[in-house]
Amino acid sequence: MKAFVLHGQRDLRAELVPTPIPGPGEVLVRVRRAGICGSDIHYFVHGRVGSFVPKRPFILGHEIAGEVAELGPGVDAALGGRRVAVDPSIPCGACAFCREGRYNLCINMRFYGSASADPHVDGGFAEYVLAPAANCHVLPDGIGWAQAAMTEPLSVAVHAVMRSGGVAGKSVLVTGGGAIGQLTALAARAFGASTVVLADIAAFPRDLAVQLGADASLDAADPDAVGQGLGLVPGGFHVVLEASGAPPAVSLAIALARRGGTIVQIGTLPAKVTAPLNTIMARELSYVGSFRFANVFGIALDLMASGRVDVSPLVNAVMPLDEMAAAMDRAIGKDGVIKVQVEP
Template identity: 40%
Template sequence: MSTLSPRTTTAVVAHGAGDVRVEEVALRAPEPHEAVVTVAYGGICGSDLHYWKHGAVGESVLRAPMVLGHEVVGTVLRAASDGSGPAAGTRVAVHPARHEPTDVRFPEDRPNLSPGVRYLGSAARFPHTEGAFAREVVLPAAMLRTLPGHVDLRVAALAEPAAVAWHAVSRAGDVRGKRVLVVGSGPIGALAVAVAHRAGAAEIVAVDLHDTPRRIATEVGAARTLHAGDTEAVAAVDADVVIESSGNHRGLASALRGATRGGTVVMVGLLPQGDQPVQIAHAISRELHLTGSFRFNDEIDDVIAALGEGSLAVTPVVTHCFPAADALEAFAVAADASVSGKVLLAF
């Protein structure tokens, strides 16, 4: 078996609800515009946990086994033969979106809203888009982003989720000198704290049910934290900008109450499908600006530049790292928000 083009590779594969396996899968030959990347680390995302627990993420239901993972970093093993993209030996992060043509309207400057997007490790379409939780992966060279040489790959593994947080904070506009409330201090919430801190927020207050995420939020820039159950204290924050990253209706209700009159609430936490019991009259009477935030566009480039500068403090967000062979244990830890932040798999 050639070391440059192995026929199989070890991967983390979802077969259905409660059925994730570490197994050998075929590694296809790259097309001219594709590179082969040796994966160093992969961060476990909430979507990976949903495929593990439920065999679905919302309406994206597994119809066949699928390699999980979209938050990955590694090294180019074989560069694209057409000369595009980074050279062999280059350390890279991965932008997991691939854009395909669509007849559906969307703003041209916001390609993240295109229904033609394919995302690594997604069952939104069939055949599914295979993910990158594997020892080696074949990826379009256009997905690869060169990393500064001094940035640790464990830290760089946060580039993708940090780009989600960067996009969310940017949806609120300029946060310099403003009071920011972050509801839900899991990995995306903690990274939103870090991004808002870097952007010059005057005060950042982080909210969560658990001690561990509140501690992490403090370490990356929150001036103080609140227990999510203390609804009166959350409402008293009177924030100019609120980042709602809990992904449940109680968190959204707290976000609406914690915003000042005329304030902005950015909803990045993905709530379940269907109707949600939210006091929307509160938003109307206070003239709140409610805005959604979905994935990101090119913000991953801003994140990588900030990591290179050392101006984005994200290291405390990573709390655990497991060998890929122990993926099931890693998933269980990642699913327990009381003990973990971002959990990495090491390939």
């Protein structure tokens, strides 16, 4: 099969590799659509994602949807030929975190298109991908390929909203207007937030967020961004969801969270970030992390199938897999795009 294999920093090669053969409990999925995520960009541009450093060439891509093309031994025949979204998480199921139901924290997690475990798990920037049958969620009627491949990033957003302790009836600020930020704003609205505001340094994501239902946007680069935010929601926001991974956004989040409020860190930050811990203490702010997702993949699909969340406007570019290099450049440039997807 054709695949795009990462060999190093800015070294993504088109190759013919053996088509995987499904073993017991596994299926072979013919990839119909795969999204380019921020982590894919980090691996391509920087050759690593935080402490995850590739030890061998591997295939990126974890936002995957396709058709079940072949069944391994023991897999229910009813899954054959079905349209599915693939959950890229493969936890061990045995560690304390898995037993507690927080499998996103699994110490032995294997994740598609990631160097977090060795051997690495090949992802979906290929014609086919191997998957545990249990990770294949059959698509509801009416869900197209573009939506299906957004199930994973929407799951990240849903998990983050849940980590806040609930947003129903509350004011919510989302910092960062990329794919995760936009999806987080949509999820917050779907879960009953009374006010949703999105902050970003660029006009395009701010305007898009308002078009998709946010009550207002905030120019994070404005020297008076804090004043403008407090003008929108006097006293500050009940919940701030930080999706940019930019240190200035952390400062903005703390400044605009109301006393007793909650800040959820979704974006991956640089190694060294300073924060006013005394402010967090004195205002009794809750600062919590949100890593990947757990137990929400089906919820994300249901939100799209019900029409509560429409992700279609976020998929701004769909390119052939053969044009993977150009697709990556488009995703890196962020020129008028939120999500770039490729299709074999």
